[in-house]
Amino acid sequence: MEILRTVVEPLLTEALKSIGVQNAHWKKMLVPSRERDQGDLSLPCFPFAKQLGQAPDTIAEKIAQALQSAPAIGEVNAVAGYLNIKANPQWIASKVIDGQIRIGDARGNLSSNDREVLIEHTSANPNGPFHVGRARNAILGDTLVRLHRLYGNKVRAEYYVDDMGKQxxxxxxxxxxxxxxxVDSLLNNDDSNNPQWAGKADHERVRWYQAAQLARQERDDKQAIEDEISRMVHASENGDQQVLQSFESAYQPVLDGMLTTLERLGIKFDTFTKESKFVINGDVARLMEQFAGLEIHGTADNGAQFLDLGARGLKGKTEFFFRRGDGSSLYATRDIAYHIWKWSQSDQLINVLGEDHKLQAKQVGLTLKELGQKAPQVMFYSFIKLPEGKMSTRKGNVVFMDDLLEEAKAQAAAVVAELRPDYSAEQVLEIAEAAGTSAVRFNIIKVSPDKGFTFRWEEALAFEGGSAPFVMYSHARSCSIAKKCIDSGIDIDAVMSQDAIDIPSEMPVGLVELLRSIAVHNDILEKAVIDRRPHLFANQLLHLSTAFNSFYRDCMILNDGEVNKFNFRISQTARALMRTAMEGLGLIPLEKM
RNA sequence: GGGCGUGUAGCACAGCUGGAUAAUGCGUUGGCCUCCUAAGCCGAAGAUCCCGGGUUCAAAUCCUGGCACGUCCGCCA
Incomplete structure (x- = not known):
């Protein structure tokens, strides 16, 4: 709780001085209390024991007595060698009532600094529909984009289009x-595809891709096919406009189909940059010339060229090849050219990559440093597996995002129809779409990116407990109560702008917990953004929602047509925080469900 | 074989820049709708924090040696 820390630190400095602690090393020991019941900030006093020649319990006790009181400080207690400080709930409440809690805006309308962050994510090869595994990148990346915006950063979401190469x-x-x-005969007329996606180019054209992969292995003229594909690949790598044009007409509809899927999840990009750009404009050729002059440069027997990154700390295989024997560039080489360009566009770069790209990212980073540039920050994520094992399009062991979203909507619709029998069919579907897509997103966001993740239908579509619909429901309740106030003729604008609001001296536990959750909300947002760990904020939103539900139980807002102004203001703040946090995670903040 | 990552209640997952009684959800179980949306709330049971050694006043957290799983080790992308 940083708002409490700013108050407590100077007072603690004085208190510690009075018992003989002069240096300021303790400041980093003052941490959020692990035992929430005990306090908001805690100072373990064990390290002082040696220095002062006293028992930690005694020291904690002495500090507690020496600590000057302040309006911000509620309880201070010394337990088992810990000094625990609890914020005064009335003080937090006054901050909330005074509008000192930053609400933020994940749509990017409240950027508070001029730095721009360029976040590259997804960048999937445009050769087929998204499956759940590939979508983890998009969902995590988009969430990071949104959280940066909520935090106040200017963000550009970028898709690097792989418009050349073999795929x-x-x-x-x-x-x-x-x-x-x-195509049909090569695939044994096996059309297991959901007929619903007929006409969606990513689903249609991937069949051509799959059939071609088989043809390359099975057909009598497979050598001729291979030669032709090889010719096209090399032509593209040399910037051949005609070939690149034919590639584009092949992949663009596929990419459009993929983007349609992502849009349903609320995922959008600001810019698309094609890989071929850096071949055509000569950056890649110049870059390879530059590499040739580096001291770690080397040449293989057939003329292929590499950098030996072993000298720069790379372990394992240290040769990083950037040029083939025939002189053409490689994917990673182009990626470096792309990164140099990205640095010309933005002050901070973040890439979202699967764990299979760790080595490649390391090579790119080290090489960029060799050139005097900075390495980008990277958020790696582990792959999503199915209970049956690895996801593989080839083996048919795959869950397409389009199918998942349909299923999520259908199951959500069944739940809504049962819970809200009075809603119209149209209303049910609207809520189901929001709840279904939000549930899918949240299910992926809430787990740590570096954790392997097994996709299970029953979990993705669980609509209670720690799910998106749980959060959505809490938010909808807060909206419902506000609406009820309006409907009963209360001027809520007047209530919100009124200066003097009495803060109750007695507060039920549900209210106190809500205030505490509000007080740490932005601390956790900051940590999630800086550490690139969106799941921390997902967790916070879960806590905030739970706290709101307890508050809702304990504190009446509307009673016999009379509004409790204090409770209403707290409710509205929580509502606003829930709404912006949901937008920050890409969940849809319905007002009624 | 080498590099990197992961291993925490029946299941899933948080905590990992060392600090208290290891948090949360599902599941199991007991309560709460004449009262602002019960997709909710309150309570209970459930944990050799993968195993062995080490550092420390203090280890789930750091070091080290194993084991299991994932991933990479292409002049592919």
């Missing part, structure tokens, strides 16, 4: 050289 070449080749019946 798109295969897709382009297939679309130009294979008929539908060929």
């Amino acid at each position: 798109v070449a295969v897709l382009a080749w297939a679309l130009e050289n294979m008929t539908k019946s060929e």
Whole structure:
């Protein structure tokens, strides 16, 4: 609780001086209390024991007595060698009532500094529909974008389009050289695809891609196919406009289909940058020339070139190849050119990458440093597995995002229809869409990115406990009560702007817990943003919602047509915080559900 | 074989820049709707924090050695 720390630190400095502690090392020992019942900030007194020649219990006791009181400080107690300080709930309440709690805006309308953060995420090869595994990148990346905006940063969300290389070449080749019946027969007429996605290019064209992959292994003329694809790949890497154009017409509809899926999850990008840009404009060629002059540069027998990053701390295989024997560039080389360009666009770079890219990211980072540039920050995430094992399109062991979202909506609709029998069918579907997509997002956001994650339908579609609908429900309740106030003729604007609001001297536990949660809300947002750990904020929103529900139980806002102004103001603050936090996580803040 | 990551109640997951009685949800279980949305609230039971050693006043957290799982170790992307 940082707002409490600013008050407590000077007082604690004095108190510690009075018992003989002069230096300020203790400041980093003053931490949020682990035992929430005990306090908001705690100072373990064990390290002072040796210095003062006294028992930690005694020291804690002495500090407690020497600590000057202040309006911010509620209880101070000394327990088992800890000095525990609890904020005065009335003091927190006064801060809330005075509007001193930052609400924020995840849509980016409240940027409070001029730095711009460029967050690159997703950047999936445009060769097929998103499955749940690939979507973890998009959901985490978009959440990071939103949280930065909520925090007050200017953000640019960027998609790096892989518009050259083998994967798109295969897709382009297939679309130009294979008929539908060929594709169908190669895939054994197995159309397990959901017919609902007929006409959606990512689902349609991926069949050509898959069929081509089989053709490359099975067909009699497979060598000819390979030669042709190889020719296209190399032409693209040399910036051949005609080939690049044919690639684009192959992948663009696929990419559009993928983006449609993401849009349903509230995910949007500000800019798209094509990989070929840096080949065409000569950056890649110049970069390779520059590499050749570096002291860690090396050349293989066939003329391929590399940098030996072993000298820069890379372990394992230390040769980082940036140029093939035939002189063409490699993916990582282009990625470095891309990063140099990105640094010209922004002060802070963040990439969201799967754990399989760790080595490559390390190589790019070290090379950028070798060139005198900074390495980007990276948020890595572990892969999503299915209970049956690794997700694999080839083996058909895959859950498509489009199907998941449909299923989520259908199951949510069943729940809504049962819980709210009086709602119209249209209303039910609207709520179901919001609850379903939010649930899917939240399910992925709330776990730590570096934790392996097993996708289970029953968990993704759980609509209670620690889920998005739980949060949405708390928020909807806060909206409902406000609406009720308006409906009973109360001028809520007047209540909100009224200066003197009495703060009750007695507070029920639900209210106190809500105030404490509000008081740490922005601390946790900051930590989640700086540490790139969105799940921390997801957790906070869960706590805030739980606290709101307890407050709602304990504190009547509307009683016999009379509004309790204090409770109403607290409720409205919580409502605003829940709303912006939900937007920050990409959940849809319905006002009624 | 080497690098990196993960291992915490039946299940899932938080805590990991050392600090108290290891938090939360599901599941199990007991209560609460004549009272602002019960998708809710309140209570109970449930944990050798993967294993062994070490550092420390203090280890789930740091070091070290194992084990298990994931991932990478392409002149692929």
